[in-house]
Amino acid sequence: MMADLYVGLVHYPVYNKNMDIIASSVTNLDIHDIARACRTYDVKKYYIIHPLDAQKELIKKIIGFWQTGYGYRYNPDRFEALNRVCWKNSLESVTEEIKAITEKNPYIVGTDAGTWPNMVSYGFLRAKLKDDRPILLLFGTGSGIEKQTMEKFDYILEPIYGREYNHLSVRSAVAIILDRILGETWWEK
């Protein structure tokens, strides 16, 4: 038995480099790379969270290319990955959808390069996946999710430390974190 994991990429409210609160742009590659990682680790849905309806149309256009005609024939695998991608206009509407799907209240888990009072380890989250509550794992774009929003989350996952300062793209961070919490236990071999 494993709880269902959901991933959300937050485009609003996030900080820009000057720590202003903005809505960041959706990018083609964030959709593809993260969808493929979600497919690899059997994440149930990958939500792209952006307040503007126009971004919904862009996402539909990008996904549509791979789900019909030439794109589908060229790479049918991509269809499988992109099938899990879904636009929502707010964090609230994501949690509402997960509640409707699972009939359970999801744990909301943030990720960040900094440390927080409710910070938890990767081992803690691996164990939490054996609970019967779904988990919504959130990643920020830009310079990270706005502080007051972060403070409402149930847990914040420990940073990826690496060997030096963390320079990872959000795409690489998602891949590493999914591997740490859902990957095979390669260290036991």
Place this chain on the structure above:
Amino acid sequence: MMADLYVGLVHYPVYNKNMDIIASSVTNLDIHDIARACRTYDVKKYYIIHPLDAQKELIKKIIGFWQTGYGYRYNPDRFEALNRVCWKNSLESVTEEIKAITEKNPYIVGTDAGTWPNMVSYGFLRAKLKDDRPILLLFGTGSGIEKQTMEKFDYILEPIYGREYNHLSVRSAVAIILDRILGETWWEK
């Protein structure tokens, strides 16, 4: 004491979808995302291996933007990451350079989604990093590095299994593999 790790992204000889041997194109995002992962895990150099001189110019142009003027002022961190990126026209010239830098013969380690007779675990490679020989870790673009070339490598790293079929982009695979062999031992917490 840790051995030096080098990463190479192989654009030739690789397979396309029809299993023809081709030289794949260099992409902007493979340069950036992998350079940032290499910087995070203190990889010494990130070699982009492509036989065409024209690709060298493209790489120099992309890197140059972030190393001077506007790009540098906008994001000085990126300079640090891209500083480790280096074009070479063949695998042989990469190993020659590593020999010249380290005065040692590097272990050549391939990565693949399939299994090989000389396949090794992540734990094996973590331990190998305590040897005094440098390691060159190679990733294929397209549909993977040509078989006869792979057969010459000292070791092939075990695949990333994930929970379903591996759909990862090469960028995500590099991030996960560097984390598994160079990341902090988060599973011991």
